[in-house]
Amino acid sequence: MDIQLDDTERTIINKVAAAAQQLNQESYLVGGFVRDKLLGRATKDADIVTIGDGIELAHAVAALFQPRPEVNYFKNFGTAHIRVAAPSPEKKDNFFDIEFVGARKESYRHNSRKPEVSPGTLEDDQNRRDFTINAMAISLNKHDFGKLVDPFYGQQHLEExxxxxxxxxxxxxxxxxxxxxxxxxxxxxxxxxxxxxxxxxxxxxxxxxxxxxxxxxxxxxxxxxxxxxxxxxxxxxxxxxxxxxxFPKMTDLSGAEFKEGIGHKDNFYHTLQVLDNVASTSNDLWLRWAAILHDIAKPATKRFEEGAGWTFHGHEVVGGRMVPKIFAQMKLPQNEKMRFVKKLVELHLRPICLSKEDITDSAIRRLLFDAGEDFDALMLLCEADITSKNKKKVQRFLENFKLVRERSKEVEEKDHIRNWQPPVDGLEIMRLFNLQPSKPVGILKDSLKDAILDGAILNTREAALEFLTVKAKEIGIG
The missing domain is CATH 1.10.110.30 (Hydrophobic Seed Protein)
Structure with missing residues (x-):
């Protein structure tokens, strides 16, 4: 066999070959496993095509392992799956998945992607593959074990x-x-x-x-x-x-419009650059979605103002409102993942604004409070958002962001604002002033939060109670 296998893969493949020979069924490694091995990429699963019953072969292979893995099969499709332990250090998740299917040929109706399937040969099976690099097979048969079957020059296309x-x-x-x-x-x-x-x-x-x-x-x-x-x-x-x-909302970002000789950047390609920048620093799918959506409301908020040129006022707020609907349309989760993306879209201009002015402790506290545990992700997005071709401008912004990070660290160490909750909550405010849920409760609660974040009072229970007593009298309570 011309591909390099680790100990786990070699053990698994030998067991598949042995089981297939016992059943007198031709069998082949196919698809992504062959492609990735020829490319030298890591693998965590393998597809087996057999000229015969794939479910029967899966059961025969499972019987050769201890402990015996469960065989999950779909009789209507003739497919089966087993997952075996992979003690080899190369396998980070410690499991290896094997899919089995009988060789088949397919025919399609125009209005459906569900094929009419019938048993076939290896050639039929390779003909139905999507790309030449995925249509290669390696024989697991005794007479030509390890032979590459490559009718469409997939190996050459890998090299090219x-x-x-x-x-x-x-x-x-x-x-x-x-x-x-x-x-x-x-x-x-x-x-x-x-x-x-x-x-x-x-x-x-x-x-x-x-x-x-x-x-x-x-x-x-x-x-x-x-x-x-x-x-x-x-x-x-x-x-x-x-x-x-x-994803039509994303294509709406494309193009640069000019008026009176003044143009704006192509926000589609700017977004792609931001996405690539984030990808170079993080593997977090949802941070990457935040990069995709951070400017999604620019088409809706675009205006040309005399003396100011093109503006996109409030695009971060409008964009945040768009996130839940986009996630619903794309069938993405409507949970904390969506709320994370929404938060970052809404906040992505805040550190930029802070980097352009003298940073007050109050402004830093508010940023830390609003970003919470997602502060570091927000800063990665903001740093990625600097895509100017002017290297000096980029360096200046990055240095300013570094200052924002340093000041935030100082304030956090002093005030512990991240994920902070006021020392007196809404329930206690209602008890203290004998109130039912109402607008005055919200006023007192927000006023207390603002006073602490602005540094007007200390972040202590004693100071909070004193402040609330005075504030309640101001609004006619107590």
């Missing part, structure tokens, strides 16, 4: 860093339109080039993506976002027209 469909691209993408996004995802993940005819076919067939569920589209989009340089994928999505269909 090309993404090409094994059959005519129009057929490949019409059969399963999600493959258009997979092509772009692989281009982004592997830094490969999509072959010219294949790329043209994506643009031609882009409307077919509408039959794919939003969940599957978003799954591919997230994989693009998590690549080392996600701008590669987004640029391809934009140029092929797919982005206009799957």
């Amino acid at each position: 860093k090309k993404i090409i469909t094994p059959l005519e691209p129009d057929q490949t993408f019409s059969d399963d339109p999600l493959r258009m996004m997979r092509a772009i995802r692989f281009a982004s993940q592997l830094n490969f080039v999509i072959e010219e005819n294949t790329l043209a076919s994506i643009a031609k067939n882009k409307d077919r993506i509408r039959i794919i569920s939003q969940e599957r589209i978003t799954d591919e989009l997230n994989k693009i976002i998590l690549s080392d340089k996600p701008s590669i994928g987004f640029d391809l999505l934009y140029k092929t027209g797919l982005l206009k269909i799957i």
Whole structure:
């Protein structure tokens, strides 16, 4: 076998080969495992194609392991899955997944991506693969164990860093339109080039993506976002027209408008640069989503003002309001992940404003209070947001952000504002002044918070009670 295997992989593959020989079934390693091994990339799963019953083979392989793994199978699709322990240090999650399927051929109806499936040969199975780099197989059969079966020159295309469909691209993408996004995802993940005819076919067939569920589209989009340089994928999505269909709000950012000789930057490509900048410092998917959405409201807030030029007043506030709806449309979680992105979109201008003026302790306290435990993520986003080609300007901003970080550290060490709660809460305010839930309770609560954050009173219970007594009298309570 011409690929390098670790001990776990070698053990697993030998067991699969042994079980297949016992059943007298031809079997092959296929797809991503073969591709990634030839590229020298780490693997955590393998796909096995057998000329016969994939479920039967999965059970036979499971029987060779102790403890015996559970076999999860889908009889209607003829597929099965087992997960085995991977004690090898190369396997960080300590598990290795194996998928089994019987070789098959497929035919599609135009209005559906669900194929009509029938048993087939290895050749039939390779013909139905999405790209040549994923259509390679390695034999696990005794007579030619380890032989690479590569009918579409996938190994050559790996070396050339090309993404090409094994059959005519129009057929490949019409059969399963999600493959258009997979092509772009692989281009982004592997830094490969999509072959010219294949790329043209994506643009031609882009409307077919509408039959794919939003969940599957978003799954591919997230994989693009998590690549080392996600701008590669987004640029391809934009140029092929797919982005206009799957995420029109983002394409609205594109273009630079000029009036009276004054133009603004192309906010689409600015956003891609911010995304790449964040990707170079963090693998956090949701911080990367914050980068994507930080300027999403600029088209809605764009105005040309005499003497001021182009403005986008309040785009951070409007953008924050847009986040929940965008997350719902994209089938992204409506939980703390969404609230994290919303918070960062709303706050992303605050450190920039602080960096342009003398920083007061009060302003720093408010930033720390509003950002809470997400302060560091906010600063990473703000630093990524500086995309000027003027190196001196970039350096000046970064130095100012460094000052914001230093001052924030000083204030936090002194006042412990992150995730801070006032020493007297709303329930105690109601008890102290014999109030029901009402507007005066909110006034007292907010006034106390503001007084402490502004440094008007100490952050102690005694000072808070004294302040509340005076404030209550001012608004006619007590």
